[in-house]
Amino acid sequence: MVVLTKPALGKPSSYFCGIPVINLREPGSAAPLVRACEELGFFKVTNHGIPMELISKLEAAAMEFFALPQTDKDRSGPANPFGYGSRCLGGNGDVGWVEYLLMEITSDPAALTFLAQSSANSFRCALKEYVLAVRKLAGEVLEMMAEGLKIEPRDALSRLVMDEESDSMLRVNHYPQCPMLQGLNNQAVTGFGEHTDPQIISVLRSNNTSGLEISLRDGSWVSVLPDRESFFVNVGDSLQVLTNGRFRSVRHRVLANGLQSRVSMIYFGGPPHGERLAPLSLLLGEGEESRYREFTWCEYKTCVYSNMLAHNRLEHFQK
Ligand SMILES: C=C1C[C@]23C[C@@]1(O)CC[C@H]2[C@@]12CC[C@H](O)[C@@](C)(C(=O)O1)[C@H]2[C@@H]3C(=O)O
Ligand SMILES: O=C(O)CCC(=O)C(=O)O
Numbered sequence: 001m002v003v004l005t006k007p008a009l010g011k012p013s014s015y016f017c018g019i020p021v022i023n024l025r026e027p028g029s030a031a032p033l034v035r036a037c038e039e040l041g042f043f044k045v046t047n048h049g050i051p052m053e054l055i056s057k058l059e060a061a062a063m064e065f066f067a068l069p070q071t072d073k074d075r076s077g078p079a080n081p082f083g084y085g086s087r088c089l090g091g092n093g094d095v096g097w098v099e100y101l102l103m104e105i106t107s108d109p110a111a112l113t114f115l116a117q118s119s120a121n122s123f124r125c126a127l128k129e130y131v132l133a134v135r136k137l138a139g140e141v142l143e144m145m146a147e148g149l150k151i152e153p154r155d156a157l158s159r160l161v162m163d164e165e166s167d168s169m170l171r172v173n174h175y176p177q178c179p180m181l182q183g184l185n186n187q188a189v190t191g192f193g194e195h196t197d198p199q200i201i202s203v204l205r206s207n208n209t210s211g212l213e214i215s216l217r218d219g220s221w222v223s224v225l226p227d228r229e230s231f232f233v234n235v236g237d238s239l240q241v242l243t244n245g246r247f248r249s250v251r252h253r254v255l256a257n258g259l260q261s262r263v264s265m266i267y268f269g270g271p272p273h274g275e276r277l278a279p280l281s282l283l284l285g286e287g288e289e290s291r292y293r294e295f296t297w298c299e300y301k302t303c304v305y306s307n308m309l310a311h312n313r314l315e316h317f318q319k
């Protein structure tokens, strides 16, 4: 376990005040949204239209699941890659102070049957409702990106995550209190190690516990002030490729403060398996070449899963 020194009570001494806030219903938001994707690859979304009731219902069901005895939770695992996982992130030796549920988003009625506890039905219903809402939100954000980038058609990006065949998933992470840190004021432990998300877009929300950090262009790490009523968007590796590097896939990590538990839920919008990942021609200036060799999402995923979490996988595809 890696223990890091942090200011008193496991809370960051300050939060980064430069996170762009995009009001989804405000006219004129497309340009600042594009700027946020270029500069940070990260922004906060308000006025998103997802009812708090739906969000709270899923959060409560998730907390109920994570509060079950370990043997009960283990009946929904091990994550391979889907299902319940604890401490191990992926199959390549990465560990963190985290337990999670990773779920494929599919119309297959057999999906989510791995949830084995007695209240599984209400959990499944909350998950399904949430996924529909968050996928729609991801689609709206991607449409606004296309508008800001001045590319046609409007669904040039959103279609990739709205397609029936899209390879998208939902992850619910729980960073429990850390007994080893109780009483030790100045420490935090790595909850989820640094990485970029491989997909097109990640739409994240959490309870009001801090922990999420993003890396700025100069390599410094800054803390994100949690806000349980808003969503945060990460540009993923695939969107960096589709924009030929104009948008930045943001490196991020979670430091669990050990005193308060954090629960987060992240929708990862990925393209269909066979989708070819290459810069959109409308985004290539005259004579501009793709910075990446051609590959499919399926090929990229194989690379993702054969590497460690922190690995810079896009470098294998750079020209
Ligand atoms: C260590 C790993 C877990 C991960 C697959 C990988 O080999 C490297 C990328 C990891 C990541 C990070 C973002 C998402 O949480 C995730 C679901 C993804 O697509 O890539 C996880 C993978 C996972 O937990 O299966
Ligand atoms: O739990 C969080 O807040 C972020 C986790 C994350 O980055 C991930 O699951 O890919």
Ligand SMILES: [Fe+2]
Residues within 6 Å of the ligand: 195, 196, 197, 252
């Ligand atoms: Fe992530």
